[in-house]
Structure formats: C-alpha cells, structure tokens
Amino acid sequence: PYGSFSPVFEDYTLPSQPLTFFRAGKQNNVPLLTGWVTGDASLRGNPTVSVEQYKADAIKNYGDFADDFLNVFPGNTDDEVKASQLKLSLCTFAAFQSHFWAEHNPSPAYVYQFSFVPTDKPGFQKYGAFHSAELAYALNTLHKWNRPWQARDYEMEKVMSAYWVNFTKTGNPNGPGLPEWKAHSQHAWNVMELGEKVSNQSTTLKDEFEFLEKINATK
Numbered sequence: 001p002y003g004s005f006s007p008v009f010e011d012y013t014l015p016s017q018p019l020t021f022f023r024a025g026k027q028n029n030v031p032l033l034t035g036w037v038t039g040d041a042s043l044r045g046n047p048t049v050s051v052e053q054y055k056a057d058a059i060k061n062y063g064d065f066a067d068d069f070l071n072v073f074p075g076n077t078d079d080e081v082k083a084s085q086l087k088l089s090l091c092t093f094a095a096f097q098s099h100f101w102a103e104h105n106p107s108p109a110y111v112y113q114f115s116f117v118p119t120d121k122p123g124f125q126k127y128g129a130f131h132s133a134e135l136a137y138a139l140n141t142l143h144k145w146n147r148p149w150q151a152r153d154y155e156m157e158k159v160m161s162a163y164w165v166n167f168t169k170t171g172n173p174n175g176p177g178l179p180e181w182k183a184h185s186q187h188a189w190n191v192m193e194l195g196e197k198v199s200n201q202s203t204t205l206k207d208e209f210e211f212l213e214k215i216n217a218t219k
Contacts, residue, residue, distance in 0.1 A: 022100065022104040023104070025106070032102055032108075032110065034098040034111060035111050039130040040090055054084075065214070071207075073088050103184065104186075109183055113204055114133065115193065116194055116195050119150050121148070122148070134194065137194075138160040140161040152196070160194060163178065179200065
C-alpha cells in the first residue's frame with residue numbers, strides 16, 4: 001500500500017544493484033552516520049498470521065534456511081509471531097541496510113537505533129518511537145513542534161544535536177561530555193542505543209543481521 005522503495009536503475013547514475021557496488025568496494029568511501037527508528041517496524045504493517053501459516057511461509061520463503069530463520073525470528077505462539085513479524089519488518093525496511101552499509105564502509109561508520117519515545121501530544125494518537133521521530137532531536141528543532149516537551153526531551157535533543165554537529169564537522173560524532181559512540185564494522189559490532197538511556201550496544205539485532213547476511217550471500 002505504500003508503493004515501491006526500490007531504486008531505479010539506468011546507465012549513468014545507478015547502472016546496477018547497490019549491493020554490487022558495496023561488494024566490489026566501489027561506493028563513495030566517506031565517514032558514515034546511519035541508523036533506524038524502532039517504530040519503522042510498523043511501516044510495512046503487521047498482518048494477522050497463524051502460527052501454522054507463519055511456519056509454512058518460513059519454509060516457502062527460506063527453504064533450507066527455514067530452521068535458521070525460525071531460530072532468530074521464532075513463531076511458536078501468536079505473540080511470538082507478532083513480535084517476529086515486527087522485528088523482521090524493522091530489519092528489512094531500514095535496519096539491515098544501515099548495518100550492511102556500515103559494515104562494508106572502509107571509513108568509520110556510526111550506527112544508531114532510536115528507541116526514545118517522544119512526549120505524547122494531548123489528544124493525539126500514541127505512536128511510540130515513530131518513523132522520523134529522531135529528526136527533531138538530531139537537528140535541534142524541538143521548538144518547531146507543538147508538543148509539551150519535558151526535560152527528558154530537551155536532554156535527548158542536546159545529546160543528539162551534539163553528535164550530529166560533531167559528525168558534520170569532523171566525521172566523528174564523539175565529543176566532550178557525550179557517551180562514547182564506537183564505530184561499527186565487520187570486526188566490531190557497535191550500535192548506539194538512543195533511548196531513555198544513551199549507550200553503546202554490542203548485540204543489537206546481531207543474530208538477525210547475521211542471518212540476513214547469509215541469505216544475501218546466496219543471491
């Protein structure tokens with residue numbers, strides 16, 4: 001229902017799959033800051049699927065890798081199916097691409113997961129950490145939004161805006177007074193969790209991404 005997000009290939013700007021460029025190391029080699037919002041998971045919807053159908057779809061979609069898929073995206077109960085669908089949606093819509101890009105970038109790459117839930121707007125539907133929620137914090141524009149911001153919001157804005165400005169200036173988001181943001185690479189798994197607590201994580205979606213990497217390697 002949301003149309004296609006796939007790139008359009010032509011002879012000059014994008015002559016082949018971006019994956020081909022990354023595998024060949026031909027992408028623009030510059031420092032990178034990239035990431036996703038946990039609410040991105042809902043952008044592809046979450047249709048109701050039974051446990052039986054979920055497992056049948058796993059076999060249909062992943063064949064010999066179905067057991068591996070069900071290990072990282074389990075579906076033994078209705079609640080597990082729903083949670084795994086959301087997690088898979090998050091990975092395939094935005095998260096895995098950011099990880100893959102960072103992992104294959106020779107220059108330092110900094111990856112984030114934004115899980116901070118903005119203070120709710122009275123009378124407005126609660127969306128949690130919704131798609132694009134991080135933008136106002138990173139760009140120091142909370143004052144442009146009509147919400148009853150709290151001290152927690154302004155603290156997140158202060159931290160994120162500092163990271164983004166530092167990165168823009170130097171190619172490195174770190175600076176005085178900020179939690180250390182470690183680079184993410186094939187040899188060092190680091191994802192900065194931008195949530196109620198800002199901290200570097202070494203296991204965020206690690207098993208899920210490793211499975212998706214294995215699937216991509218077969219394409």
